[in-house]
Amino acid sequence: MRILLAEDELALSKAYAQVLIMQGYEVEQVYDGKEALEAANSDTYDLMIFDVMMPKMSGLEVLKALREAGNTTYVIMLTAMSELDDKVEGLELGADEYLTKPIPLKELAARVRSLERRIDTNYNENVLTFGSVKLNVSQQELSAKNSIILAGKETKLMEVLMLNKNKKLSTEYIYNHVWSKDDDSDTGYVWIYISYLKQKLKAINANVDILGEENREFELVEV
Template identity: 40%
Template sequence: MRILVVDDEPYLTDILYKSLKEDGYSVDIAQDGIDGMEYAKLNVYDVIILDIMLPGIDGIQILKNLRNMGINTPVLMLTAKDALEDKVNGLDMGADDYMTKPFELSELMARIRALLRRDQPSKSPILKISDLEVNTLTHEVKRGNKNIILTSKEYSLLEYMMRNAGRVLTRTQIVDHVWDYEFDGLSNIIDVYIRYLRKKIDDGFGQKLIHTIRGSGYCLKEN
């Protein structure tokens, strides 16, 4: 899953970048409002972490612009202020959640996971299809009684496919949600990682879950 962090504090963005990466997310960083607005317009994100006090364009205006453009990506607002007015303005403009600095990193991670579950039929942290289970809290993956060890990128790809089980995902959609801004979309890396996943998820099991949809992309489904 792909996250945009817009904040002008280098120390904080460095911590968030490393922590989110360790948790398996793809992360883009913008350190002023102008860049943040451009990133949010040009790329597809699963969550945007947006500071209110930013140089160039403030976070409230960015949020207002995005909602007016029909971009409904979940937005978690950050601010050093704890004034009620800031919270009200952010929520009225379409923010999905709000945290006041300083905050506990573990709480931020929990709120991100909650935002990612927002549109899921089940609010459980366990994603399941057939006998395949993914625990989004611990990143444990099991198929039947077998524990499956995945790399960080393999896990990110599988989680994205699990959250969209039954849907045909194009290579462009996979790139947009699993890889960050630096990715060279012209390479065959998507096909390579699908092969990696198939070896770990499908090989040795009678029922295949990862399907190639010719001319379209890939789909995770039971049959």
């Protein structure tokens, strides 16, 4: 799981990052709100952790901007303030968890593990839409002017792309979110299945396409 950590206190950022890395997570650290917003808009994460009080932009301002732009990535807010109003504002803006400093490192790790389980449980939304395209995940049906039934891996791949529409996803990111460690496969399968989906999008007369080249980044866009 990829985590964006935005915390301006260097010692705390280092401590939080170390405990999360020890749990096997990939962590990118930024140190102000502007950096956090730029990173969230330019890259893809499974979870974002924002301190409320940061230079340039507060964590609440970053969260508000992301939610207004349609970014639904799970967010944990960190704050040294215990006032109820601040927590209510963060939750109303779309935060998924709200932790008050000082935060025991074991508790932070436990909250992230709990959130990861929720992400895994809730990842499959029943119906996703983008442009003229609709993906019924449970029925594995992709439709626009026409419809077609997808194979299992095609459905998971299309789901990842639609949940991250207009974002560039690396081959490695896609592989890690579609193929399990037990699969007898490698990252070369990503391009193969991207090619399958591109053909099927054309077959249903969709107004979206998957841009990108083999072993590089891919992006689902309207055309």
